[in-house]
Amino acid sequence: MSDPSSINGGVVVAMVGKDCVAIACDLRLGSQSLGVANNFEKIFHYGHVFLGLSGLATDVTTLSEVFRYKTNLYKLKEERHIEPETFTQLVSSTLYEKRFGPYFTGPVVAGINSKTGKPYIAGFDLIGCIDEAKDFVVSGTASDQLFGMCESLYEPGLEPEDLFETISQALLNAVDRDAISGWGAAVYIITKDKVVKRYLKTRQD
């Protein structure tokens, strides 16, 4: 367990619904088997674009700041917020820049394009390969479990409240089968004009 991407533990998942997207993460930060914090959120936002970062905690924090810096400069230059599609390319090139000494993270982008109103999600590997999915993306130490849950629970065209239930059940049951994920969860339901953030009550073992 000296693999950098599974020292701290944690997961992120995102799903597409009807005119909405959802992104969720657990709240655990650990040092191998030792739980260190139960308030370590892995989802950040830059304007209306949401970014989930699972993996090595130091890189999660560092990258979230790198993207704050880069999106601020983007806003200064372009005089508008960055769109999810554009941000996805930014994440990819930022990660590939460090191709031979990478950040050990599994990023997930979610958001709704403010111009077209199209829901958008994307996932990446640690060196920036883009996985543009039309249904769901998963990442983190319980990714196998999340794949199993999402593949069986997900259906296209869910309304925001049903999407919330689906992503929550997927996350909850996945992290309960991973020893280094869990300890609380946060879910964002994103629609064109509203973002709802909920904390989930979870098992504490």
Add this chain to the structure above:
Amino acid sequence: MNHDPFQWGRPSDAHYGNYNKKIAEASPYPKMNTQQPIVTGTSVISMKYDNGVIIAADNLGSYGSLLRFNDIERLFPVGKNTVVGISGDISDMQHLEYLLEDIQTENNYDNQYANEEEALKPSYVFEYLSNVMYNRRSKMNPLWNAIIVAGIEDGKPFLSYVNLLGVTYSSPSLATGFGAHLALPLLRKVVDDESDVEKTSIESAKAAIIESMKVLFYRDARSSRKYSLAIVDKDEGLIFEKGLQVENMAWGFAKDIRGYGTQKV
């Protein structure tokens, strides 16, 4: 007192018995068994058809990249309705050949039913071989081979595989080694499924096997042009064709190949 200076300071034989010299003289290495194949035979390929099975293997025995022996027979008939095809280490193959001869001798000796109700069936031969292979691997002293047993049992085609690990499986088409990568996709175009077997004639099955031996000769560097082919047919019985050659090759493309070697373009 013992006046031999080499015995001074050593535990006395009177108290401890003779010193076990084997310990001091032991090899610095652990006991070693077969750790790698030496002379090897390449792929065996096989498939079922409506009335039986076909199996083929070439006649080459390779010593690394040296084409060391070119008249090695790797298909062994066992009784009247079984053929065993063996790839991998040739000396281990010859040991298996001896074992197969031995079970036939044992079965036939003083047995008036040996040609009928007590004849060796393919499943018996396979069960025996798979137990030999699994037991040898469990002693960490494997026979370095992959084996296909083909035949007819109770009027139906029989085809099974076992290798040096004792891993066994069966399927309407089987191949060992490179054949599993290059030939099996071609054979599966004919018999993808157990239900395809009864729709496949001996002619189309034989054509697929011959075509596969050609593809293997094209791309497997440890293969030879000369090969043997055996058919176990429900009506015709065992048909053993030796000394066959890969025919109808198209080497026209070869002159256009560039970039693999050092030739000037």
Add this chain to the structure above:
Amino acid sequence: MASTVASEYSNEVKNVPIEHQFNPYSDNGGTILGIAGEDFAVIAGDTRNTTDYSINSRYQPKVFDCGDNILFSANGFSADGDALVKRFQNSLKWYHFDHNDKKLSLKSAARNIQHLLYGKRFFPYYVHTIIAGLDEEGKGAVFSFDPVGSYERSQCIAGGAGASIIMPFLDNQVDFKNQYVPGSHGTERRKAQYLTVDEVIKLVRDAFTSATERHIHVGDGLEILIATKDGVRTEYFPLKRD
């Protein structure tokens, strides 16, 4: 066979012999699961057998009806799996011979299998084993084992290559984990209840189509063995072959 082991990251060039040893194990992929109902139990397994990226067979059953209403499957290294099944079937035969054809109870079968596995503690059978049937009260029962014989009884369990994909789904849909009564605001758990055979088969098929979609070593076919008081029944469903 001494040779130089070094890379740009090491400070000194080390000269150690590279040891090469015969590896007696391989991974033949596949996945299995067991679910216990009120008066029945099932074990399901895919029928694909693999080594590395090759599909050895698209139909190589690995769930067996061993008699006495005992379903058995050992998933992992298939040579060990087959050997274990044979040893258990043999053990069952001797039990009948020694005890006047007395039926072997599932919990005794479980204890027996623990000893078969632990007997090879220092050269283990590389398999995840699941058995299923009915307990002494006629209720569905499933037992699962690790490679060296630790075992427990459970309502449902997944094993093999796709276990981590299937298991949380089973927790959720069979044991109703993380499900609460609507309107109770997470204070009242959804009550446990037995599933019917038809519901179980639906869940099993969903579980395996998901695992097939996301795992390359799972696919081709799904074989479900169902044990009831009337005996063992088999169902087969095709899965994707890619």
